[in-house]
Amino acid sequence: MSYTFEYDKKYFSKIEHLLPRLKYSIFPSKIIKWLKNFEYNEIDHILTLMLTFEFITYNELLMRFDDLLGSLMKNIPTNEGIIFIPYGKIGKSSTLITYPLTHNLKFKRRKNAIVEFDYEKIKVGKYKHVVFIDDFVGSGQSFCKEFSKDDTKKWIYNNNFKSITLLAPITMFEAKKYLESRFPKLTIKSEFRSKILCENDSPLKLLGNIQQIKDIILKYEKSFRYLPHGYSNSESFVSFSYGSPNNTLPIIWVDNDNWKSLFPRFEESKISEAREIKKEFAFFIGIYKKLGLNILENDGTDYTYKTRNSKSQNFKYSNKEHHSLIALLFLRKNHKMEDILICQLLGLTSQELEEIYKKAIKQKFFSKSRDLTIEGFNLIDSIVKNIRKENFRSETKERMLLKNILNLPKQFKGKT
Structure with missing residues (x-):
């Protein structure tokens, strides 16, 4: 299911304005690919929906924890101990x-x-308060399952704690109501969020037609493993830098043959996404410029090089397939750099460098023993010569100096 959404001028500023909301965590190209899940006449509604999306970076998570801990600890005397339990x-x-x-x-x-994870082993003694912690509470079912265990209930009530708290940066209002009705002695320290498609409390009611957005999401429900409104119909609209909760609307995190994710949830999707990001040419732009290997404007250019048999061959540069290969050739030829330093300089893993070598060997730029071949030498020479011709106006110290020269036109308004 992929519609032919075209990135035209109409959506240029809308997508640009969305980037700060997403903390510049993804490229505009990723947003465009995601928007292709939808039909063209649905895009405005989806972009409106995205104006309410919360993306929480790691630093922001630290900040939110800091605020919540400050609020929690100021009400607990310093001589009374606290046990923090990551449940689940x-x-x-x-x-x-x-x-x-x-x-x-x-x-x-x-x-x-x-x-403490295994709290049953704790010698409670001076510890008078217990705090269960999580990053996000969507439905409250996971906490309820943990708290309802016979061993947990026995441990809690036998030790007669002064306070029992659930601390999480974000908790859905529905989960709050559910847990407070089940456990009256429980205090929840959190920021609370309403269902994003709730008619009464959603911030969307200030921005767009909630019912139209609901209809669009329901239209694609067959693409989702979970209900279209997220696990337990939570309708949350939040993701963290390390993944999306399954309570969040699946249009954000589902990644399969029929749907491309914006912020994936599962490890396989995130690993694949990380590899794709490192294949983007932008990943190498800074190091290319520093090395004087600026081929930004030469995408699709044919470079001619000689083989060991003195035959002419053409190499057509593609910025998605060959940028790391060219960088590798250049570093090995001009700098004789070792593989471990190449990995560090280009931000590659050993496995990624291995894949680049395989491509280079297949195209005969390296021998099987990873020695640079005549073809490899000649290709780099061809590229460098081409770049020198292109860069006749490149910035140099001399060219950047102000010159005391007055240039006057020979004619003005057609008159000499």
């Missing part, structure tokens, strides 16, 4: 946030605060 399975988002928690200054200064 190891590897889930609740366990990922232990790092920002334990590196927070407010936490570090609190000498009688600890983080």
Whole structure:
């Protein structure tokens, strides 16, 4: 399912204005690919919807934790200990946030605060308060499942804690109501969000037609594994730099043959996306310029080089397929750089460099022993000569100096 959305002038500024909202976390090209999931007459509604999207970077997550911890700790005497418990399975988002928690200054200064996964082993003693932590609470079901375990209930009530708190940067209002009705003694410290498609409380009611947006989302429900409104119909509209909750509208994070994601949820999609980003030419622009290998304006250019048999061959440069290959040839020929330094300079992994070598060997620019061949030498020479011709107006120290020369026109308004 891919519609022929064309990136025209009408949407140029709208997509540009969306980038700050997304914390410049993705390229405009990624937004354009995502918009191709929709029909052309739906784009305005979807871009309106995106004006309410919350993307939380790691630094912002730290900030939100800092605010919540400050609010929590100011009401707890310093002589009373606090146990922080990341609930849920190891590897889930609740366990990922232990790092920002334990590196927070407010936490570090609190000498009688600890983080514990296996809380049944804790010798409670001086610890009078227990805080369950997560990054996001969408439906409240995960917390309810953990808190309702017989062992957990027994541990909580036998130790007679002064306070029981759930702390999360974002909690959906529906989850708050659900948990407070189930556990009256529970305090929830969080920022609260309404369902994004809720007629009464959604910020969308100030921006666009909620019903039209609902209809568009429902139209594509067959593409989604979960309900079109997210897990448990949560209708959340938030993603973190490390992934999207399944409570968020699936139009954001689903990635399959029928749908391209904006902020993927699953590891396979995120890994694939990371590889694609590093294939983009923009990833190498800075280092290319520094090396004097500026071929930005030569995309699609044919370069002629000689083979070992003195035959002429053409190499057509494509910025998506050959930029890393050219960088590798240049660094090996002109700088004789070792592979480990090439990886560091170009920001590549050993596996990525291995793939580049395979392409270069296939095109006979390197031998199987990874020695630069005549073809490789000649291709780089051909590119460099071409670039020198193109750069006759390149910036140099001499050319940038102001010259005391007055240029007067020979004619003005047709008169000598």
